[in-house]
Amino acid sequence: MNNRVRELRTALGWSQADLGEHLDVSRQTVNAIETGKYDPSLPLAFKIAGLFSLSIESIFTPEP
Amino acid sequence: MAMRAVHKRYLREFFPAMAGYMILLFVSVSWLKSLDGTLARTLVTLLPALPIAFVIRAMVRVIRDQDEFERRIDLEAIAIAGGIGGFGFFTYGLLLNARVLEQPTGASVAVWVFPILLGLFGVAKCAIRFYYRSHE
Numbered sequence: 259m260n261n262r263v264r265e266l267r268t269a270l271g272w273s274q275a276d277l278g279e280h281l282d283v284s285r286q287t288v289n290a291i292e293t294g295k296y297d298p299s300l301p302l303a304f305k306i307a308g309l310f311s312l313s314i315e316s317i318f319t320p321e322p
Numbered sequence: 323m324a325m326r327a328v329h330k331r332y333l334r335e336f337f338p339a340m341a342g343y344m345i346l347l348f349v350s351v352s353w354l355k356s357l358d359g360t361l362a363r364t365l366v367t368l369l370p371a372l373p374i375a376f377v378i379r380a381m382v383r384v385i386r387d388q389d390e391f392e393r394r395i396d397l398e399a400i401a402i403a404g405g406i407g408g409f410g411f412f413t414y415g416l417l418l419n420a421r422v423l424e425q426p427t428g429a430s431v432a433v434w435v436f437p438i439l440l441g442l443f444g445v446a447k448c449a450i451r452f453y454y455r456s457h458e
């Protein structure tokens with residue numbers, strides 16, 4: 259799955275650790291999501307979407 | 323990066339339990355030299371297993387309470403360690419059964435099962451974490 263998490267995070271000037279703290283996950287987890295190595299669960303995806311005030315589908319898109 | 327609270331708690335639980343294991347192992351081995359009676363020897367022999375139960379409890383708690391990606395890494399590592407460990411002991415058992423290897427005592431094999439599983443878990447976890455890190 260593709261996502262815009264890195265783009266949205268850097269737009270706020272946050273580090274991966276900062277985002278991890280907001281989401282209550284590790285920096286490693288944020289990195290794995292950003293690089294597409296790990297697709298978050300639905301609850302975590304909702305948390306990410308809520309944090310950026312966007313819908314899940316505007317952040318996460320299926321790979322073509 | 324600062325350690326997360328769940329991992330701090332794990333270390334707070336893990337290290338005292340391991341210290342207790344080492345102390346009770348020393349006590350148990352020393353005591354058994356002069357102890358008679360099946361029940362007494364059984365209880366004293368099993369003394370070091372008590373803190374190991376707390377080590378397992380600490381591991382279960384950290385796996386349950388860490389974030390979903392960390393949990394995935396740990397569960398993958400446990401699956402790999404269990405698979406390799408089980409396969410290793412199974413093939414070792416076949417070779418022993420065929421008498422192509424020197425016959426050890428049952429105790430000397432059984433006592434290594436848990437440490438080998440933990441060791442394999444550690445190696446597998448490092449390898450999985452390295453895999454994810456190598457793609458940063």
